[in-house]
Amino acid sequence: MELHDLIYSRQSVRRFKPDPVPDEDIKKIIDAARVGQSSENEQNWHFIAIRNQDFKDKLGALIQERSNELGAEIAAVDEKRSKRFLKFTKLFTLFALKAPVLVLVFSYLAPANAEFEYKMLGRPEEDVKELQLQSPGMMGLGTALEHCVLTMMELGYGTTVMTSQNWIHKDIEALVKEEIGFSRENWFLAAMMPIGKPDGELKSPGRKPLEEILEFYN
Secondary structure, eight states: OOHHHHHHHOOOOOOBOOOOOOHHHHHHHHHHHHTSOOGGGOOOOEEEEEOOHHHHHHHHHHHHHHHHHHHHHHHTTOHHHHHHHHHHHHHHTGGGGGSSEEEEEEEOOOOOTTHHHHHHTTOOHHHHHHHGGGOHHHHHHHHHHHHHHHHHHHTTOBOOOBOTTGGGHHHHHHHHHHHTOOOOTTOEEEEEEEEBOBOSOOOOOOOOOHHHHOOOOO
16 A cells, blocks of 8 residues: 555554454564654653553553542532543543553653753753653654554554553553563653554544645745
8 A cells, every 4th residue: 555545544443353463563563663763863662562461451440440530530520521531431542452452652751952951051940841842752752653553554453542541651650560560760651552453444533624734934
């Protein structure tokens, strides 16, 4: 498939067939991220490809438990909003645990341009933090993950890059440390990516017209 066709046929996949994903295919997918760009070549990414169902069950239980706790707090203020939140968790987070492979993506905040110089000059801490608003580390990670997405599609797999679970990233990081043994100072869970053969018809919401998002200044 041509690159143009891959890009324009990309859709978020949330239902997967149980077909296994071979190690070689996972390696091809992650290798595509490995060659992606990153701020000052930090290569601020680490991937854990999970097939272990026991771990996925524990992760699902953790997400559900924390969601129920927050949902109860929300319900005391707005019951309708609480139901919406819990529905969102089921539809847009827990589905990933049914995929044959779940990839956890870890990263850290790569230095922003002028960050070192600001600190050297003694600029106020709020000015240093403001440099991170553009988050160069996440910019690079985003392009690397898109390499993964396109490679998956080329191989016949589907996915969606997920951040819906990141509000409890510290809890998930603790689970990963306990069960898998992965933990690095200043690293955090940045995203999850399920991998599997798409199951069922794929639909995507509409996109804004090009004229609405592009302007020229010649």
